[in-house]
Amino acid sequence: xxxxxxxxxxxxxxxxxxxxxxxxxxxxxxxxxxxxxxxxxxxxxxxxxxxxxxxxxxxxxxxxxxxxxxxxxxxxxxxxxxxxxxxxxxxxxxxxxxxxxxxxxxxxxxxxxxxxxxxxxxxxxxxxxxxxxxxxxxxxxxxxxxxxxxxxxxxxxxxxxxxxxxxxxxxxxxxxxxxxxxxxxxxxxxxxxxxxxxxxxxxxxxxxxxxxxxxxxxxxxxxxxxxxxxxxxxxxxxxxxxxxxxxxxxxxxxxxxxxxxxxxxxxxxxxxxxxxxxxxxxxxxxxxxx
Ligand code: ADP
Ligand code: MG
Numbered sequence: 001x002x003x004x005x006x007x008x009x010x011x012x013x014x015x016x017x018x019x020x021x022x023x024x025x026x027x028x029x030x031x032x033x034x035x036x037x038x039x040x041x042x043x044x045x046x047x048x049x050x051x052x053x054x055x056x057x058x059x060x061x062x063x064x065x066x067x068x069x070x071x072x073x074x075x076x077x078x079x080x081x082x083x084x085x086x087x088x089x090x091x092x093x094x095x096x097x098x099x100x101x102x103x104x105x106x107x108x109x110x111x112x113x114x115x116x117x118x119x120x121x122x123x124x125x126x127x128x129x130x131x132x133x134x135x136x137x138x139x140x141x142x143x144x145x146x147x148x149x150x151x152x153x154x155x156x157x158x159x160x161x162x163x164x165x166x167x168x169x170x171x172x173x174x175x176x177x178x179x180x181x182x183x184x185x186x187x188x189x190x191x192x193x194x195x196x197x198x199x200x201x202x203x204x205x206x207x208x209x210x211x212x213x214x215x216x217x218x219x220x221x222x223x224x225x226x227x228x229x230x231x232x233x234x235x236x237x238x239x240x241x242x243x244x245x246x247x248x249x250x251x252x253x254x255x256x257x258x259x260x261x262x263x264x265x266x267x268x269x270x271x272x273x274x275x276x277x278x279x280x281x282x283x284x285x286x287x288x289x290x
Pocket of ligand 1: 108120122146148
């Protein structure tokens with residue numbers, strides 16, 4: 001039989017929009033002292049809009065954007081949705097794409113109209129020693145914008161700046177966790193400047209930036225090795241291994257199926273503030289037992 005106190009907590013959690021998938025892990029939530037948040041889609045809404053576009057001399061702005069949008073039409077990443085949306089807004093048509101390839105944590109690659117096109121991260125540019133306007137990049141990044149580069153036949157065509165919306169409730173969540181003595185940590189594949197911008201805005205205690213998807217779970221291991229009891233909150237496919245590795249995996253309800261299926265708790269309302277509710281409910285449910 002299910003003890004009464006647990007039956008009550010199940011009803012309560014459902015009412016609060018918390019879907020508890022693993023009760024044992026949920027019980028452990030009362031002892032969590034660090035929460036790792038994925039940035040894009042978790043602390044932010046994960047809805048990017050194109051705010052800036054700079055093209056290399058001689059290139060046409062709409063041409064570069066339509067090539068980028070063509071490649072991005074093959075991806076479901078929030079960055080991709082933002083670029084495709086901007087192309088539509090400008091009434092640009094998409095070109096035929098072949099040989100599409102997703103380069104994990106670095107960007108995309110495809111053939112568009114016989115040209116080899118890549119849309120990639122600043123990290124990819126640095127690793128492959130491709131030159132770009134550092135000042136322009138730093139200006140956008142320091143405004144909290146995510147920047148991607150459009151490479152056409154091995155030549156830089158232009159750079160695109162995109163802005164996401166920080167969730168109102170994220171700041172409150174970080175604040176409440178701090179009051180409970182719980183540290184907030186942000187993890188992201190995005191560049192250091194953007195990560196710092198968002199982190200400072202939210203009062204995050206520690207920031208891991210430019211983390212490749214397969215490294216996210218290694219970071220969780222490092223935090224656990226320090227003796228901390230850690231929850232991971234994420235929405236993406238690339239968050240799933242970290243969700244599995246954490247003492248408590250919390251998925252954003254609006255996230256990918258993989259994240260939701262890997263998590264111990266699902267936040268039905270996609271509200272980061274519900275992370276606080278998870279910990280409080282666990283404490284309230286389990287403190288009087290034994
Ligand atoms: P996050 O951890 O914030 O969810 P990801 O690991 O998904 O980030 O992506 C890391 C970086 O890889 C992005 O900030 C971007 O620079 C690059 N990237 C990922 N997907 C795409 C895409 N569809 N187009 C261009 N760049 C991308
Ligand atoms: Mg994400």
